[in-house]
Amino acid sequence: xxxxxxxxxxxxxxxxxxxxxxxxxxxxxxxxxxxxxxxxxxxxxxxxxxxxxxxxxxxxxxxxxxxxxxxxxxxxxxxxxxxxxxxxxxxxxxxxxxxxxxxxxxxxxxxxxxxx
Amino acid sequence: xxxxxxxxxxxxxxxxxxxxxxxxxxxxxxxxxxxxxxxxxxxxxxxxxxxxxxxxxxxxxxxxxxxxxxxxxxxxxxxxxxxxxxxxxxxxxxxxxxxxxxxxxxxxxxxx
Numbered sequence: 128x129x130x131x132x133x134x135x136x137x138x139x140x141x142x143x144x145x146x147x148x149x150x151x152x153x154x155x156x157x158x159x160x161x162x163x164x165x166x167x168x169x170x171x172x173x174x175x176x177x178x179x180x181x182x183x184x185x186x187x188x189x190x191x192x193x194x195x196x197x198x199x200x201x202x203x204x205x206x207x208x209x210x211x212x213x214x215x216x217x218x219x220x221x222x223x224x225x226x227x228x229x230x231x232x233x234x235x236x237x238x239x240x241x242x243x
Numbered sequence: 244x245x246x247x248x249x250x251x252x253x254x255x256x257x258x259x260x261x262x263x264x265x266x267x268x269x270x271x272x273x274x275x276x277x278x279x280x281x282x283x284x285x286x287x288x289x290x291x292x293x294x295x296x297x298x299x300x301x302x303x304x305x306x307x308x309x310x311x312x313x314x315x316x317x318x319x320x321x322x323x324x325x326x327x328x329x330x331x332x333x334x335x336x337x338x339x340x341x342x343x344x345x346x347x348x349x350x351x352x353x354x355x
Binding site: 160162168169170172175182183218225226227228229230231232233234235236237 | 274275277279285286287288289292294331333335337339340341342343344345346347348
């Protein structure tokens with residue numbers, strides 16, 4: 128049973144370009160979460176999606192960032208017009224449907240974005 | 244007050260000792276708690292989940308939950324240098340969308 132998959136693992140973009148990060152959840156998981164982590168810092172929640180629906184995007188910057196999880200295919204985090212401050216590790220996690228009782232999130236290997 | 248608080252460390256323990264990592268949370272109605280391990284340059288890896296008061300053991304790891312005092316801890320017995328990593332505590336936010344709230348992590352160093 129494959130785990131959470133992310134690609135690319137490393138991405139270099141020049142300032143002003145677009146970055147597109149992909150995440151395929153574990154088999155049987157319908158919920159996806161994106162986090163950003165700067166070096167030596169904690170995980171920062173960005174967005175929580177289920178198929179064709181954004182559940183919570185409270186952690187996502189209002190401009191330049193967008194996320195989707197289409198009916199078919201991986202979840203995509205898109206960053207338009209990247210700036211140097213976007214350089215970070217972006218992790219995706221997946222879970223079965225979330226419930227207040229409890230659910231476990233499993234992380235992918237991450238995409239390291241470097242903006243030059 | 245942060246929703247989930249951890250001492251950033253580093254916490255240094257000698258090889259073979261017990262490492263004790265602590266986490267406090269602010270929302271009394273939280274029910275679900277998790278410990279993740281993150282090696283430098285890698286992604287977080289789930290170690291333990293705990294939902295009920297008391298202890299839960301898995302190999303060398305024991306999670307302890309005290310809802311009355313609003314803390315959850317992780318004990319690592321017979322610590323090994325390979326346990327050196329950052330340990331992240333996470334709590335499911337009981338309000339709104341039930342997303343995870345992560346602490347900033349405690350860096351553990353096990354000295355050989």
